[in-house]
Amino acid sequence: MQDLSKVIKAYDVRGVVPDELDDAIVGAVGAAFARLAQNDIVVVRDMRTSSPQFLAAFAEGVTSQGYDVIDAGLGSTDLAYFASGKLDLPGAMITASHNPAKYNGLKLCWPGAKPVGQDTGLGQIRQLIEEGIPVHDGARGSIIARPMADDYAAYLNSLVNLTGIRRLKVVADAGNGMGGHMAPIVFAGLPIDLTPMYFELDGSFPNHEANPLDPKNLIDLQAKVRESGADIGLAFDGDADRCFVVDENGEPVPPSAIVALIATRELAKAPGSTIVYNVITSRAVPEIVAENGGQSARTRVGHVFMKSLMAETDAVFGGEHSGHYYFRDFWRADTGMLAALHVLAALGESDLPMSKLVAQYSRYTASGEINTEVAGVAATLAKVEEHFAGREDVELDRMDGLTVVLATGWFNLRPSNTEPLLRLNVEADNETAMADLRDEVLALVR
Structure with a gap:
C-alpha cells in the first residue's frame, strides 16, 4: 500500500495515476467506506481513462464487505449527490474534477449528500486502511445497475x-x-x-x-x-x-454576480431566508440579499464549511466565488447544472441582454485570485496583519486566513491547504482603488 497522506486530502481522495493512486488504494477506500457506513453505496463515475477500472476496484472493495454497489452510471458529481439524496444512501463519485488528465480520485458523501471530509470520515477511512481492514466472513454484496441521469x-x-x-x-x-x-x-x-x-x-x-x-x-x-x-x-x-x-459579448460574468442573481430568485420563492457566502465572495452579495429581505451568513472557503453552515441556518442557497452553487432543494449540495438553469430562466424572463442583466449584481472591481509562493506562510500573514492593524477604520478577522476591510475596499489573504502558497483576493470601489490595494498587499507578501 502506498503513502495514503499523498492521496487522502482534506475533502477527497485524489492523486496521479498510478504513481500515487491505484486500484489497490481505491479498493481499500471502498472497503473501508462500506465498513464505516454499514450500508450499500451508490456510485457514479466520470469519463477519465482510469475511471472504469477504479469503479471496478471500488465496487470490489464495497462488495467484499457484504454491501451492494448501486451503479448509477456515467455522470457528473452532482448526479452522485442527487443519487445519494434520492436513495438516502452513502455516495461515491469517481473523478478528479478539474485536475489534469493524469489525475483521478474519489469524492464521498454520507446519505442525503452530506459531505465526507477529513473530520467526518476520511480520517477514519485512512486509519482503517492503515490498521488493516477486517475480512468480512458473510456473503458478498452485488453490483446493481440503476442509471439515474433521466x-x-x-x-x-x-x-x-x-x-x-x-x-x-x-x-x-x-x-x-x-x-x-x-x-x-x-x-x-x-x-x-x-x-x-x-x-x-x-x-x-x-x-x-x-x-x-x-x-x-x-x-x-x-x-x-x-x-x-x-x-x-x-x-x-x-x-x-x-x-x-x-455574456453575449463574450465577457466572463463574475461568479459573485451569479451568486447574487440566484440568491434574489431563491429569496423570491422563500422570503426572509438565509443565504450563505464565503470570505472571498463580493460584498455586493450580502448587500443585495439584505435589499431583498434575506439574511446573510458568512463562512470559510470550501464545500464542507458551506454545507455545514447551510444546515445550521437552514439556508435556502449558498454560493462561492469559485463557481460552486449550493441549494437547499438539492440536499444542500453543489450543482452547476441547476445554477445554469436558474441563469437561463432569469435571462429568458428578461428583455435585457446578459451583460445588462448581471450589471445590477456587479457593484465592485475584483482582482481575481492571485497566488504567491512564500517561505513562511504564518510569518507573512502576521506581517501583513501588523501593517494594516494600526490604521483607523480598519476591520480585521481571521475566519479564513486574514480579511482586512478598509474604507474603499477589502482583501482576503489565506493559505493553501496543500502548497506553501498564499491566495490573495482584493475587491474595491473601482479599478484604481483595487489596483492600489492589490499592489500594496503584494509588495508585503513578495
Whole structure:
C-alpha cells in the first residue's frame, strides 16, 4: 500500500495515476467506506481513462464487505449527490474534477449528500486502511445497475421553470468533461438553441483543461459566443459540478454576480431566508440579499464549511466565488447544472441582454485570485496583519486566513491547504482603488 497522506486530502481522495493512486488504494477506500457506513453505496463515475477500472476496484472493495454497489452510471458529481439524496444512501463519485488528465480520485458523501471530509470520515477511512481492514466472513454484496441521469434531469427541471421564456441561443463548453454527457439530457425540450463545444467525452482533455476558473480555458467559448451571436455561454468543469458564465459579448460574468442573481430568485420563492457566502465572495452579495429581505451568513472557503453552515441556518442557497452553487432543494449540495438553469430562466424572463442583466449584481472591481509562493506562510500573514492593524477604520478577522476591510475596499489573504502558497483576493470601489490595494498587499507578501 502506498503513502495514503499523498492521496487522502482534506475533502477527497485524489492523486496521479498510478504513481500515487491505484486500484489497490481505491479498493481499500471502498472497503473501508462500506465498513464505516454499514450500508450499500451508490456510485457514479466520470469519463477519465482510469475511471472504469477504479469503479471496478471500488465496487470490489464495497462488495467484499457484504454491501451492494448501486451503479448509477456515467455522470457528473452532482448526479452522485442527487443519487445519494434520492436513495438516502452513502455516495461515491469517481473523478478528479478539474485536475489534469493524469489525475483521478474519489469524492464521498454520507446519505442525503452530506459531505465526507477529513473530520467526518476520511480520517477514519485512512486509519482503517492503515490498521488493516477486517475480512468480512458473510456473503458478498452485488453490483446493481440503476442509471439515474433521466431522474436527475427531471428533478432539476422541476425546480426551475423555463417554459414560457423567450428562446435563447446558448453555447456550452464542456471541455470534453461530463457536462457533454449531462447537458443534452438536462436541456432536452427546453426553449434553447444549444451549440455544443467539446461535448465528446475524452479524459485526455485534447482541447483545453476542463477548468474554467483559469481564463485561458474560456477563450474558445468566448470566441464562439461572439461569432455565433449567442445570448450566453456556459462553461463546465471536468465533473460538471461547477458552471461559469460569459455574456453575449463574450465577457466572463463574475461568479459573485451569479451568486447574487440566484440568491434574489431563491429569496423570491422563500422570503426572509438565509443565504450563505464565503470570505472571498463580493460584498455586493450580502448587500443585495439584505435589499431583498434575506439574511446573510458568512463562512470559510470550501464545500464542507458551506454545507455545514447551510444546515445550521437552514439556508435556502449558498454560493462561492469559485463557481460552486449550493441549494437547499438539492440536499444542500453543489450543482452547476441547476445554477445554469436558474441563469437561463432569469435571462429568458428578461428583455435585457446578459451583460445588462448581471450589471445590477456587479457593484465592485475584483482582482481575481492571485497566488504567491512564500517561505513562511504564518510569518507573512502576521506581517501583513501588523501593517494594516494600526490604521483607523480598519476591520480585521481571521475566519479564513486574514480579511482586512478598509474604507474603499477589502482583501482576503489565506493559505493553501496543500502548497506553501498564499491566495490573495482584493475587491474595491473601482479599478484604481483595487489596483492600489492589490499592489500594496503584494509588495508585503513578495
